[in-house]
Amino acid sequence: VQKTLQDWTGGSKNAYEALQRIEGHLSDQNHFRYSVDNPPIPANQNVVDWLLNSQVGYCTHYASAMAVMARMLHIPTRVVIGFSSGHFMLDRKVWSVAGSDAHSWVQAYLPNYGWVNFDPTPGFALTNKAAQITPPSIATRPTPKPAAAAAVAKKAAQKPVATKAAQPVRQSHAPAPTQPASDYSAILLPLSLVLLFGAVLFLLAALFVRWWRNQYANSTVVAGLFWRVCRIASWAGVGPKKWQTPYEYSSVLSQHFPQKAPMVSHLTELFVRDRWGSPVHVPQMQEEAAAEQIWPDLRTSLLRSIVGRVQKKVR
Numbered sequence: 001v002q003k004t005l006q007d008w009t010g011g012s013k014n015a016y017e018a019l020q021r022i023e024g025h026l027s028d029q030n031h032f033r034y035s036v037d038n039p040p041i042p043a044n045q046n047v048v049d050w051l052l053n054s055q056v057g058y059c060t061h062y063a064s065a066m067a068v069m070a071r072m073l074h075i076p077t078r079v080v081i082g083f084s085s086g087h088f089m090l091d092r093k094v095w096s097v098a099g100s101d102a103h104s105w106v107q108a109y110l111p112n113y114g115w116v117n118f119d120p121t122p123g124f125a126l127t128n129k130a131a132q133i134t135p136p137s138i139a140t141r142p143t144p145k146p147a148a149a150a151a152v153a154k155k156a157a158q159k160p161v162a163t164k165a166a167q168p169v170r171q172s173h174a175p176a177p178t179q180p181a182s183d184y185s186a187i188l189l190p191l192s193l194v195l196l197f198g199a200v201l202f203l204l205a206a207l208f209v210r211w212w213r214n215q216y217a218n219s220t221v222v223a224g225l226f227w228r229v230c231r232i233a234s235w236a237g238v239g240p241k242k243w244q245t246p247y248e249y250s251s252v253l254s255q256h257f258p259q260k261a262p263m264v265s266h267l268t269e270l271f272v273r274d275r276w277g278s279p280v281h282v283p284q285m286q287e288e289a290a291a292e293q294i295w296p297d298l299r300t301s302l303l304r305s306i307v308g309r310v311q312k313k314v315r
Contacts (some may be wrong), residue, residue, distance in 0.1 A: 001048045004070050015075050019108050019118055022069050026062050026120035031055060034062075034122045059121040063104040064122040076109040080117075082245070083276070084124075097276065107243070115243045121301065163173050221288040226271035229253075229264075236305040246272050260301050263294045 008025050012018035028030055035054045041050045048065045051057050057065075063079045070077040081104045086097035105119040219227065230240050230249070238256045240249040250268035254261035270287050 001069070002072070003051065003054055007073055008069075009073065010310045015073065015108070016110055016116070017115075019066075019070060019075065020205050022066050023106075023118045026051075026066055027122050027124070029122045032057075032062070034058060034124070051194050059104040059124065062121040062180070063106050063119075066106045066118065070106070072109055078115075080105050080107050116203055220268075220274055222270050222274040223290045226267055227292045228295075229267065229298060232299065232302040232306070236302055237309060238305075257301055257305070260298055261299050267291060267294050 003116050004023075008021050009018040014023060032051075035056050036058045038054075038057055038061070041047060046068075047061055048068050051061050051065045060079070060081070064294075067077045083097045084101045084103045086095050086101045088094075089096050102122075103124065105117060105121070105124075107115040107117055110116050215224075215228070215231070216227050218222075226246075233239055233253060236256075238253055244252070246268050256265045257264065270291050274287060
């Protein structure tokens with residue numbers, strides 16, 4: 001294995017290029033072949049040796065071999081087991097993913113890029129010309145430099161503020177009680193500002209409620225509630241990552257809210273079953289009722305976490 005790895009990756013300029021070379025060699029259909037009908041791997045032989053000798057295997061064999069070879073180069077690598085994209089059903093306008101779409105591939109961690117996908121299985125490779133591909137540039141949100149921020153703040157502080165010229169006070173010998181207009185103005189102005197502020201808050205609340213109801217309107221009840229939990233948890237600083245599976249994210253969320261861990265786990269199970277399970281697994285109404293029963297208590301805990309987070313920032 002070490003000799004083959006040296007032959008494949010010798011002269012690589014960086015880890016990404018070495019990974020592409022491993023992927024390119026394993027996915028080369030001139031030397032390796034994909035098959036789901038394979039004899040069991042002998043007990044005294046590892047998957048890499050067996051695959052290099054037989055040159056026939058299925059996706060898990062190829063993914064495991066690439067992960068082992070990458071780790072021999074000290075590159076953090078993991079095998080991912082999931083599903084391919086399936087096929088699009090035009091009549092229902094949905095993506096259909098069946099059990100036959102199960103697939104395994106590799107993710108390698110590259111500094112400044114995160115987890116990058118590689119698929120060494122022949123006929124399934126993400127890229128056919130690995131040597132010509134360079135790592136994609138990842139857009140990041142610009143962070144203002146302290147010097148620039150200070151300059152902007154200084155400029156804003158120096159900008160003159162327009163003020164209304166003071167009106168001359170008309171001399172009057174009449175007693176104060178005969179001038180009620182000024183008293184009314186002193187009351188009406190703050191009251192008007194309060195009413196205006198309340199109207200703006202009401203409008204914003206109405207817009208938020210409308211936006212919130214329209215979110216995930218095309219999803220099922222179970223999926224919609226799961227995505228809402230993810231959205232509120234993101235506001236609480238515990239949002240899901242792109243590379244996490246529902247179960248991985250459920251584990252992280254349960255660690256932050258241990259008292260609600262059973263609810264989080266149950267809702268995740270309902271979501272996975274609703275999203276990828278067989279249509280005849282459990283009556284849909286029972287799952288929807290279970291999810292709706294979990295939602296209020298879980299939502300309250302998440303909102304309390306958001307309030308606590310805001311209070312810490314204010315302090």
